[in-house]
């Protein structure tokens with residue numbers, strides 16, 4: 001798949017899609033996997049013969065994570081894993097929080113074994129939600145989490161929302177160019193829509209969002225995937 005995913009892609013279907021790739025991944029007896037920016041939970045299942053390393057800048061998040069065999073509290077921009085250490089690198093909802101995602105992608109390529117997979121889930125900066133996320137300050141994100149989503153401890157250390165940069169270099173086009181320049185094969189590179197817009201209950205907010213997305217579509221001459229707020233990339237390092 002190398003294009004915008006049609007319709008709404010449910011979370012469980014996305015997980016199933018990725019799980020197939022993980023289950024088919026060849027390895028030498030022990031699957032070595034890295035969750036980069038692991039947070040407190042992994043959304044995928046790993047085989048019994050897997051060694052799961054998690055790296056996160058937040059000790060609070062690492063402490064809550066019970067799925068890892070090895071925990072490293074460090075910044076993924078700067079940490080130095082040995083070359084070709086992992087069969088699989090997962091980075092889910094983390095890239096948008098990085099000051100220099102391209103530097104981190106270069107690290108991933110170095111840390112990955114030949115034949116290994118990098119899985120990236122990130123917001124699409126060129127979408128209606130992407131623009132709002134990118135251009136509103138962090139305190140607005142904290143207020144939204146606290147008063148719209150009802151998460152009272154939002155913004156406390158180790159708690160969402162995390163400061164967000166959402167660099168333009170995370171666009172699907174930029175990820176495609178990065179893959180080409182670093183010799184990665186593209187298994188999947190797609191934008192997609194999630195069901196979150198259906199959860200806007202307040203009729204005024206719903207109307208405002210509809211107006212904003214329609215205007216954006218018109219002003220971009222329908223060149224933007226306005227509702228396709230997320231990107232999934234599955235990249236393979238050739239043998």
Ligand SMILES: C[S@@+](CC[C@H](N)C(=O)[O-])C[C@H]1O[C@@H](n2cnc3c(N)ncnc32)[C@H](O)[C@@H]1O
Nearest residue numbers: 037038039056057058061075076092093094097
């Ligand atoms: C939105 S959470 C996602 C967690 C998990 N991957 C998930 O999907 O549930 C983002 C995570 O990235 C971590 N993070 C942010 N910047 C980081 C960095 N430079 N190095 C390592 N981890 C980082 C945060 O501490 C947080 O746990």
